Amino acid sequence: MKLYNTLSRQIEELKPINPPSVSVYTCGPTVYDYPHIGNWFTFIRYDLLIRTLMLSGLRPNWVMNITDVGHLTSDADEGEDKLAKGAAREGKTAWEIADYYTDYFVKGLKRLNFIQPTNLPRATDHINDQINFIIELEKKGYTYRISDGIYYDTAKFAHYADFARLDLEELQPGARVEQNPEKHHQSDFALWKFSPTDKSRDMEWDSPWGKGFPGWHIECSAMCLNYLGETVDIHCGGIDHIPIHHTNEIAQSQAVTGKPLAHIWLHTNHILIDDLKISKSLGNGITLEDIEKAGFSLDAFRLLVIESQYRSQSKFSWDSLQAASNRLLRFKNFAVRRYQATDGLTETPPKLIEAMQNDLDTPSALAILEDYLDRNEHRNLSAASITDTINLIDKLFGLDLTSTPDISEHAKSLIKARMDARQNQDWPRADNLRERLARDNIAVRDEPQGSVWYYLS
Numbered sequence: 001m002k003l004y005n006t007l008s009r010q011i012e013e014l015k016p017i018n019p020p021s022v023s024v025y026t027c028g029p030t031v032y033d034y035p036h037i038g039n040w041f042t043f044i045r046y047d048l049l050i051r052t053l054m055l056s057g058l059r060p061n062w063v064m065n066i067t068d069v070g071h072l073t074s075d076a077d078e079g080e081d082k083l084a085k086g087a088a089r090e091g092k093t094a095w096e097i098a099d100y101y102t103d104y105f106v107k108g109l110k111r112l113n114f115i116q117p118t119n120l121p122r123a124t125d126h127i128n129d130q131i132n133f134i135i136e137l138e139k140k141g142y143t144y145r146i147s148d149g150i151y152y153d154t155a156k157f158a159h160y161a162d163f164a165r166l167d168l169e170e171l172q173p174g175a176r177v178e179q180n181p182e183k184h185h186q187s188d189f190a191l192w193k194f195s196p197t198d199k200s201r202d203m204e205w206d207s208p209w210g211k212g213f214p215g216w217h218i219e220c221s222a223m224c225l226n227y228l229g230e231t232v233d234i235h236c237g238g239i240d241h242i243p244i245h246h247t248n249e250i251a252q253s254q255a256v257t258g259k260p261l262a263h264i265w266l267h268t269n270h271i272l273i274d275d276l277k278i279s280k281s282l283g284n285g286i287t288l289e290d291i292e293k294a295g296f297s298l299d300a301f302r303l304l305v306i307e308s309q310y311r312s313q314s315k316f317s318w319d320s321l322q323a324a325s326n327r328l329l330r331f332k333n334f335a336v337r338r339y340q341a342t343d344g345l346t347e348t349p350p351k352l353i354e355a356m357q358n359d360l361d362t363p364s365a366l367a368i369l370e371d372y373l374d375r376n377e378h379r380n381l382s383a384a385s386i387t388d389t390i391n392l393i394d395k396l397f398g399l400d401l402t403s404t405p406d407i408s409e410h411a412k413s414l415i416k417a418r419m420d421a422r423q424n425q426d427w428p429r430a431d432n433l434r435e436r437l438a439r440d441n442i443a444v445r446d447e448p449q450g451s452v453w454y455y456l457s
């Protein structure tokens with residue numbers, strides 16, 4: 001299996017450390033609000049990676065963290081804690097916000113047919129691990145203290161700029177607004193933030209440095225080490241994680257272990273709406289509920305995600321969702337052919353896995369599938385052949401085609417009656433029955449081997 005590795009800027013062969021096990025760490029959601037579809041795009045792409053690994057005979061050990069503390073409104077440690085912001089917005093405590101949106105996210109994974117991650121650890125359940133990690137960094141001389149917290153001294157980590165190929169000159173004071181003047185270097189980041197002295201926070205813990213809470217980056221280093229060991233096979237995130245969050249994770253982890261944090265770094269590109277990145281502040285944060293309210297299924301949304309390769313900048317529009325929905329209907333109408341086929345021709349499933357093993361090339365995999373359908377849609381395939389193909393599609397893409405239902409016995413009797421009417425050249429009755437079936441979302445097409453029914457929507 002080949003994947004593009006951000007570390008080398010090259011496509012590389014995946015070589016798991018302990019095959020068939022393969023360790024995967026994916027940076028998870030910050031649970032302070034409803035995720036928008038841009039967030040789900042990213043997570044579905046991780047799921048496609050996991051599915052491809054499984055179909056390649058590997059056993060993914062997949063850890064996705066839940067960020068429920070420490071992620072400030074700017075990824076670079078400025079602004080307020082997102083959880084505190086959510087709490088203020090909804091008049092709840094940060095703990096209530098974290099519980100509510102964690103629960104919502106976990107349910108979303110099920111609604112979108114995700115493979116369940118092996119572990120979904122919450123940052124607040126691993127405060128001691130994070131404190132211990134900071135203690136290790138402190139012992140090795142990578143930290144310093146200023147008035148609002150303990151910081152990582154990025155100048156001490158010689159390779160700090162390598163991963164993102166950063167130009168540290170550009171990060172000097174003055175290059176950005178809103179910087180903390182006490183920081184030694186602009187790229188330094190908080191490991192532990194102190195609670196304000198005049199009030200208590202909803203989320204705060206005692207530490208060797210005083211009451212406070214961990215920074216966002218340290219949670220991933222600590223939980224990655226805790227669940228997956230010093231080096232993971234694949235570490236995933238969005239491309240916006242490269243210059244700050246992942247650069248900082250590497251600086252922390254490699255300073256402590258002296259080992260590479262990950263062999264392959266996989267990053268997914270943005271999704272745009274009207275050429276803009278999706279964000280809450282732009283007001284284009286479409287949610288799963290918006291998709292459903294507009295009359296689309298979440299399976300259609302999933303297929304829309306699959307249509308673009310994860311490294312390309314993809315675009316969302318309601319028209320493109322409609323097109324994905326139409327495409328899904330075509331797949332479903334192929335799936336229901338197995339209820340109608342008895343003996344038929346044997347055909348091997350399309351070679352989708354091979355396309356996915358080539359850096360998760362979903363557009364090529366879909367093109368192969370479309371080509372397979374073009375060739376076979378009007379052939380009399382055996383039920384077993386159809387079942388094999390839709391099982392493969394479901395395992396690889398999670399589209400749940402196998403649960404597309406059969407029609408009722410009553411509908412089948414109407415189809416039989418329509419055939420009889422046509423044989424008797426009773427056209428008004430045949431038309432009448434066709435309309436009756438259409439009201440139940442069923443249509444009939446006459447093919448050489450007989451009538452074939454399919455769903456209209």
Ligand SMILES: [Zn+2]
Nearest residue numbers: 027028220245
């Ligand atoms: Zn992370």
